[in-house]
Amino acid sequence: MASTDKPTDSELYSKETRPAAPPTVHYFAYDVALRVLLFAASLTAVIVVVTSDQTKFVVGLGERKAKFKHSPAWVYFVVALSVSGLYSIITTLASISIIAKPNLSTKFLLHFAFWDVLILGLVASATGSAGGVAYIGLKGNKHVAWNKVCNTYDKFCQHLAGSLAVSLFASFVLVLLVWLSVYTLHRRIPK
Numbered sequence: 001m002a003s004t005d006k007p008t009d010s011e012l013y014s015k016e017t018r019p020a021a022p023p024t025v026h027y028f029a030y031d032v033a034l035r036v037l038l039f040a041a042s043l044t045a046v047i048v049v050v051t052s053d054q055t056k057f058v059v060g061l062g063e064r065k066a067k068f069k070h071s072p073a074w075v076y077f078v079v080a081l082s083v084s085g086l087y088s089i090i091t092t093l094a095s096i097s098i099i100a101k102p103n104l105s106t107k108f109l110l111h112f113a114f115w116d117v118l119i120l121g122l123v124a125s126a127t128g129s130a131g132g133v134a135y136i137g138l139k140g141n142k143h144v145a146w147n148k149v150c151n152t153y154d155k156f157c158q159h160l161a162g163s164l165a166v167s168l169f170a171s172f173v174l175v176l177l178v179w180l181s182v183y184t185l186h187r188r189i190p191k
Contacts, residue, residue: 027184028099031112034177035092041170042085042123045163049078052159056152066153073129074160080126081167084174087119106188113181120174127167134160 049068058064068074091112098105137157140148150157 027180028095028102028105031177031180032092032095032099034173034180035088035095038170038173038177039085039088039092041166041173042081042088045166045170046078046081046085048159048163048166049074049081052156052163054153054156058152066149066156068160071130071133073133077126077130077163077167080122081170084119084123084170087115091115106185109181109185109188113178113185116174116177116181120171120178123167123174124171127164127171130160130167131164134164 053065053067055063055065068078094108094112098108134157136146137153137160138148138150140146
């Protein structure tokens, strides 16, 4: 005679013994906001640099123009920030699509983390190289007889300094995006 007090084998094995997963918090709204900030910072930095032309009369040389195109570091800066802006548009659209359909969110988070680090390296290296050239323009270098030019092209140098500050902000936003992606992936690992 079988007792009805004991659970059957099928009842024992059908129940999950794992603890319940913590409630998932979707950070994609923050992700979208940070990516929009990245786009705004990239676009602002590019526009400020591209509009930084200044013409001055230099004694002994005549009319001279200062343009970002005269320095390969600043051309690299504009290209890198343009790539960052395009990347932010694409990933913002991807983040919005993940909010609508969250079933592929983990795979996208991993790709976002990898690509965000790559774009962070690109933006940081462009900011560093342009910053080095801007510093030489501001202070000069007595040892190799490079004169300062910011005392002559003041508006030009102010534009460059402003774009460097905005680019540093874009780098910081990219660091936050990497942290957000890694933290969100970390929270999805069952403990």
